[in-house]
Amino acid sequence: MKKGTTFEEAAGLLDEILQKMSDEDTPLDESIKLYAQAAQAVAYCDETLKKAQLKIEEIDAKFAPPEA
Numbered sequence: 001m002k003k004g005t006t007f008e009e010a011a012g013l014l015d016e017i018l019q020k021m022s023d024e025d026t027p028l029d030e031s032i033k034l035y036a037q038a039a040q041a042v043a044y045c046d047e048t049l050k051k052a053q054l055k056i057e058e059i060d061a062k063f064a065p066p067e068a
Contacts, residue, residue, distance in 0.1 A: 001044040010041045010048070017041070 001010055017038045020026050026034070 001040060005044065007045060007048045010044050014038060014041050014045070 017034045021031055021034050021038075
């Protein structure tokens with residue numbers, strides 16, 4: 001993914017790719033290129049979600065009430 005891409009942009013790209021790949025007029029060569037782009041976008045989204053989860057866990061740990 002290009003630098004500065006947001007999660008929402010990557011998810012939108014995945015939607016566009018899915019539409020193109022679902023079109024039976026899309027040639028095989030283009031479908032393979034689209035598949036590679038989709039794999040990259042999925043990896044980016046997965047990494048972004050993992051980072052977000054870590055941040056949420058850090059916030060929860062910081063503000064969680066002490067255990068009795």
